[in-house]
Amino acid sequence: MKIRKAIFPAAGLGTRFLPATKASPKEMLPLVDKPLIQYVVEEAIASGIEDIIIITGRGKTAIEDHFDVSFELEYMLKQRGKKKLLKEIQRISNMVDFTYVRQKQALGLGHAILRAKDLIGDEPFAVFLGDDIVDSKVPVMKQMMKVFKKHKKSVIAVEKVPKKSVSSYGVIKHDGMHGNVCRITDMVEKPSVSKAPSNLAIIGRYILTPEVFGMLESATPGKGNEIQLTDALRRLLSEQDIYGYQFEGTRYDAGDKLGYLKANVMFALKNAELGKDMTNFIKNLKL
Numbered sequence: 001m002k003i004r005k006a007i008f009p010a011a012g013l014g015t016r017f018l019p020a021t022k023a024s025p026k027e028m029l030p031l032v033d034k035p036l037i038q039y040v041v042e043e044a045i046a047s048g049i050e051d052i053i054i055i056t057g058r059g060k061t062a063i064e065d066h067f068d069v070s071f072e073l074e075y076m077l078k079q080r081g082k083k084k085l086l087k088e089i090q091r092i093s094n095m096v097d098f099t100y101v102r103q104k105q106a107l108g109l110g111h112a113i114l115r116a117k118d119l120i121g122d123e124p125f126a127v128f129l130g131d132d133i134v135d136s137k138v139p140v141m142k143q144m145m146k147v148f149k150k151h152k153k154s155v156i157a158v159e160k161v162p163k164k165s166v167s168s169y170g171v172i173k174h175d176g177m178h179g180n181v182c183r184i185t186d187m188v189e190k191p192s193v194s195k196a197p198s199n200l201a202i203i204g205r206y207i208l209t210p211e212v213f214g215m216l217e218s219a220t221p222g223k224g225n226e227i228q229l230t231d232a233l234r235r236l237l238s239e240q241d242i243y244g245y246q247f248e249g250t251r252y253d254a255g256d257k258l259g260y261l262k263a264n265v266m267f268a269l270k271n272a273e274l275g276k277d278m279t280n281f282i283k284n285l286k287l
Contacts, residue, residue: 001152003145003207005119006049006126009112010037011057011103016255025060027130029260032267032274036254037063037130038092044128045096047141053099053119055112064100069093108226113208114216122210124148129204131256133263135270136249140205147181147245148207154236156184157205158244159251166196170230172244173197180246184237189230200244202230203251212236 014026027037077086101115134140144155170189174182215232253259268278
C-alpha cells in the first residue's frame with residue numbers, strides 16, 4: 001500500500017497568466033530561481049515518490065527539457081568552472097523517473113488523471129497540482145501518507161478559506177474534525193456562497209485509490225463540459241470512505257497572479273542569497 005507513483009496534470013493553457021504563457025508553460029514560470037513545477041516535484045521526492053507521470057499537452061516540451069539532461073549546458077558550465085551550478089543542473093536531471101503522457105484535448109482534471117490509468121495500475125497513487133505551492137516543515141504529501149497508512153482510503157488535502165472565496169474551489173462536507181482529519185460525506189465543485197457545505201476547500205494534493213479510475217471512465221462531463229474529478233470522487237464516496245486532511249503549512253495559490261507574486265516575495269525573503277537584501281528593500285518602500 002506504499003504510495004510510489006504520482007500524477008502531475010500539466011496540460012492546461014494557463015490563461016490567467018496571458019500573455020506571459022502564450023508560448024511558455026505556466027508550470028515553468030519562475031518562483032525566485034526555480035520553475036513552479038520543480039518545487040512540487042521536490043515535494044513529491046521528499047515524500048518518497050519514486051515515479052512521476054506528467055500529463056502534458058501541446059506547447060509543454062519545456063517541462064520535459066527542464067528535467068532532461070542538457071549536455072551542451074553541462075559542458076559549458078564545466079569548462080567555465082561553475083561547479084556549483086553544474087551540480088545543481090545535474091541534480092535536476094537525476095531527481096526521479098519521469099514519464100510523459102499527452103492529453104490531446106483539455107477535457108478537465110478528471111480526464112487528465114484518467115490518461116495515466118495504465119501507468120498507475122492497481123495501486124493507490126498521489127496527485128499533485130502545480131498551482132499550489134506549500135511552504136511547510138514536513139512535505140504536505142508526506143503528512144497525508146501518514147493518514148493513508150492508518151485508514152487505507154483516499155485522502156484529500158483541505159484548507160479553510162474565507163467564505164466569500166468558496167466559489168473558486170471544490171468544497172467538502174464532513175462529519176466533524178478529529179484533529180486534522182475528517183471523514184468526507186459530500187463535496188461540491190465551486191458552489192455559491194449560500195450553498196457551500198463548509199469553508200474547507202480542496203487544494204491540489206490527493207492520495208487516491210485505483211477505484212477512482214472506474215468512476216472517471218463512466219463519468220459524464222460536468223461544469224465547463226469537462227470530466228470533473230470532484231464528480232468522480234462523489235460517486236466513489238458511495239462505495240468507500242474518503243478522508244479530508246487539514247495540512248500544516250502555508251499555501252500560495254501560484255495559479256493566481258496575486259498569489260504568485262506573494263509566493264515570490266515570501267520565498268525571496270527565505271532565500272539565503274536574497275533574503276537580507278529583499279528584507280531591506282521592503283522596509284525602505286514608501287507606501
